[in-house]
Amino acid sequence: MNAKQAREFYLEYITTIYNEGRVDQLERFYAPDVVPHPPVPGAESGLEGFRQGVKGFLEAFSEVRLTLVDFVFEKDIMAPRITMTGIHVGNFMGIPATGRRMEIADHPHYRLRDGKIVEYWDMPDLLTLMIQLGAIPAPGQGT
Numbered sequence: 001m002n003a004k005q006a007r008e009f010y011l012e013y014i015t016t017i018y019n020e021g022r023v024d025q026l027e028r029f030y031a032p033d034v035v036p037h038p039p040v041p042g043a044e045s046g047l048e049g050f051r052q053g054v055k056g057f058l059e060a061f062s063e064v065r066l067t068l069v070d071f072v073f074e075k076d077i078m079a080p081r082i083t084m085t086g087i088h089v090g091n092f093m094g095i096p097a098t099g100r101r102m103e104i105a106d107h108p109h110y111r112l113r114d115g116k117i118v119e120y121w122d123m124p125d126l127l128t129l130m131i132q133l134g135a136i137p138a139p140g141q142g143t
Helices: 003-019 023-028 046-060 126-132
Strands: 030-037 061-074 077-088 101-106 109-113 116-121
Touching (some): 003 023, 003 077, 046 061, 061 101
Parallel strands (some): 030 116
Antiparallel strands (some): 077 101, 077 109
16 A cells, blocks of 8 residues: 555545444444554454444544544555544543533654554543533633
């Protein structure tokens, strides 16, 4: 896969799975034994564990949109920079629905083999998300 193909693959992935919410299509993009870093807490390993995590996220946030901001591909690693938006409508990390909008940056990395994701590292800006959901105060706002 070259850089152009990798970018097209990634755009199809975020559009299908997140923007359209078609979690049933994960097998098109992920190997069955995909390895997440960090693992989804409480989820089984491999693709089924990842599926549980994606479903949980899409149940916690409506109107989810992932937008590709930048993309780097080298050898077998995709390193996109994305913006995630949505509305908090369900339980997320123990936080009940707030109805608040969220917008955060994410910098995931994915390792590909045979046209599928076999390993990934996720680095969403959870601090900003927790502030936006009101779970923690913004800097300078006290407790």
